[in-house]
Amino acid sequence: xxxRNTDCCSIRPFPLCMALLLAAALAVxxxxxxxxxxxxxxxxxxxxxAATTGEAAKPDPAESASILAxxxxxxxxxxxxxxxxxxxxxVLYLQGQRSGFSxxxxxxxxxxxGTQHVTRSHEEFRALRMGISMHTVSKSQVVEDSEGxxxxxxxSESGSGSNKETSGIRVGDELxxxxxxxxxxxxxxxxxxxxxxxxxxxxxxxxxKAGTKATxxxxxxxxxxxxxDIHVDIIGKEDxxxxxxxxxxxxxxxxxxxxxxxxxxxxxxxxxxxxxxxVMRMPGLGEMRxxxxxxxxxxxxxxxxxxxxxxxxxxxxxxKDYKRxxxxxxxxxxxxxxxxxPTTMQWADGGSQKVLSHKPGETILQITVxxxxxxxxxxxxxxxxxxxxxxxxxxxTQFIEITPQIRELAKQAxxxxxxxxxxxxxxxxxVRKYIGHKDFSVGFASADETATSRTGDCTExxxxxxxxxxxxxxxxxxxxxxxxxxxxxxxxGSSKNGSFGFHMWAEAWVGPGADDWIPxxxxxxxxxxxxxxxxxxxxxxxxxxxxxxxxxxxxxGNLQIEVQETVLRDKAKAKTADKDSDAK
Numbered sequence: 221x222x223x224r225n226t227d228c229c230s231i232r233p234f235p236l237c238m239a240l241l242l243a244a245a246l247a248v249x250x251x252x253x254x255x256x257x258x259x260x261x262x263x264x265x266x267x268x269x270a271a272t273t274g275e276a277a278k279p280d281p282a283e284s285a286s287i288l289a290x291x292x293x294x295x296x297x298x299x300x301x302x303x304x305x306x307x308x309x310x311v312l313y314l315q316g317q318r319s320g321f322s323x324x325x326x327x328x329x330x331x332x333x334g335t336q337h338v339t340r341s342h343e344e345f346r347a348l349r350m351g352i353s354m355h356t357v358s359k360s361q362v363v364e365d366s367e368g369x370x371x372x373x374x375x376s377e378s379g380s381g382s383n384k385e386t387s388g389i390r391v392g393d394e395l396x397x398x399x400x401x402x403x404x405x406x407x408x409x410x411x412x413x414x415x416x417x418x419x420x421x422x423x424x425x426x427x428x429k430a431g432t433k434a435t436x437x438x439x440x441x442x443x444x445x446x447x448x449d450i451h452v453d454i455i456g457k458e459d460x461x462x463x464x465x466x467x468x469x470x471x472x473x474x475x476x477x478x479x480x481x482x483x484x485x486x487x488x489x490x491x492x493x494x495x496x497x498x499v500m501r502m503p504g505l506g507e508m509r510x511x512x513x514x515x516x517x518x519x520x521x522x523x524x525x526x527x528x529x530x531x532x533x534x535x536x537x538x539x540k541d542y543k544r545x546x547x548x549x550x551x552x553x554x555x556x557x558x559x560x561x562p563t564t565m566q567w568a569d570g571g572s573q574k575v576l577s578h579k580p581g582e583t584i585l586q587i588t589v590x591x592x593x594x595x596x597x598x599x600x601x602x603x604x605x606x607x608x609x610x611x612x613x614x615x616x617t618q619f620i621e622i623t624p625q626i627r628e629l630a631k632q633a634x635x636x637x638x639x640x641x642x643x644x645x646x647x648x649x650x651v652r653k654y655i656g657h658k659d660f661s662v663g664f665a666s667a668d669e670t671a672t673s674r675t676g677d678c679t680e681x682x683x684x685x686x687x688x689x690x691x692x693x694x695x696x697x698x699x700x701x702x703x704x705x706x707x708x709x710x711x712x713g714s715s716k717n718g719s720f721g722f723h724m725w726a727e728a729w730v731g732p733g734a735d736d737w738i739p740x741x742x743x744x745x746x747x748x749x750x751x752x753x754x755x756x757x758x759x760x761x762x763x764x765x766x767x768x769x770x771x772x773x774x775x776x777g778n779l780q781i782e783v784q785e786t787v788l789r790d791k792a793k794a795k796t797a798d799k800d801s802d803a804k
Contacts, residue, residue, distance in 0.1 A: 297327065297340075309322070309513055310322050310510045311513050311517065312508065314347075314506065315530075320345035322343040323518065325341075334366045336366070337415070337417035341359065342359050347524045348524050352660045352661050357377070368414060369418075370413065374387040381675065382662070384401075384618060395407045401617075416439070426454075433454070436449070450476060454473075455475055458470075474486070475487070495512050502777075505527070535717050535718070536717065542750050548586070549784045550782065552582070552752075552781055555778050565774070566754055571590065571735040573753050592641045599731055601634075601637070601694055603640075614690050617759050619764050620690065626691050629684075631692075640738075641738060644738045647689055648740040648746075652743070657676075677743065682699075683726075697726065698726050698727075698759055700724050702720040702723055703725075703744065725744075
């Protein structure tokens, strides 16, 4: 057995965690391609060609610029009184492709108040969606005092159409947090929550032997409002090939799990618990590997892998005439249903969707297209009630801003309308036409960014609908789930039954009942029986990857869908619904 008493690198799984959440979030967009652009977006027939363009092989000026900026930052740190204690460089492989890299550096500095510990991270991730390359850069800094208590932090994420900055400073047992869209938010942050330096120190004190277990409650700048529990279980020592083409090494096998992720990571480390290899296996995303490398190797070109095609789900039969259906019943199972521990799925229950039965590995869902009569509305805009859930769905957030630009667009869409049902329909139609460039080039932009660019897929349509609704006093939230595509987009033409893909839309509360939420799917033009809701959220988290990515991670690549029953709507109502959707 060993006791760590050397100044070595920590085992920090957050780069892998961020990449996983980002990858899952980027897969939420599949059905949008069938919504035709008014500015020359590709048609359905052209869409498969985009998936095979090999765009990732081209030089990327943004990637080169970010690496140059990182090099300058490292040099600037030396001149700023920061003393480097240690650093670690890793490369991320997803589906066998070099998809990202990270650098974590631990510094100390002397201040009038004593020694401070500064942890900086730089992470880059690349992925393809239908052949379109998306490159994201995430940076963070955490400052701790000599006792390891978090004093301040900052983080940023840029690229693929979105730029977000967050910072915070401790006041008592709270962090006062500001973002570039939200002025101030108070977060409880007990001094017992470890910063990354203190967590590393605690990790180094572990007894290294099979059976050692420990849990650390830690702070991560990427998730400031959700302290992360890291559970460590040392399995034992074994021989492991940590790099292809190299002989096996004698390493310690550790299983690490994070409270914000649904699956564990296997970490392989040397005798000082320096990370050599990290492995996580995700349905739909395949195997993700984090390999410790030199700086020179880490900064080589990253290519990325296709995320969306592998997440599509072909049902047992096509949904014929699905736009004219009133309801549908589905049996959804996981591919591991027959195993000893089948996956427990997460599905929303209420409103347009009812969970008829639910058990690990199997769920029966009934989807009903809701019908709202504007003449039956019991209240007028703006909402002035005191329900906390609805008030939360009126407040601005980091991705659902209420800016002057958003207010102006909402005024254009709604005018003097005070009927909540009619206002929701007007917002849906307006956003559908307003976002003229419908493609996969944007990762996850906020409502205000979308209002400026007029570009995006289902996530951008969803957040803009929600923001405009909130701007006029109409409570709104976003929904992540599945959306049906009548044709296949993987370039093979193999899907005769169509496909379900991960999707996002919005809902607005029109009352008076708790379940009276009218769907607003501006990306596809209307809500239909091909919409299955996984989660409904006001998107209040400071990192929406948790709200959007977490619920679908266990389900990606792991679902089978059986269409059990469909019921047609009354023809007259179907004709009216088609007219309202503005889908043509």
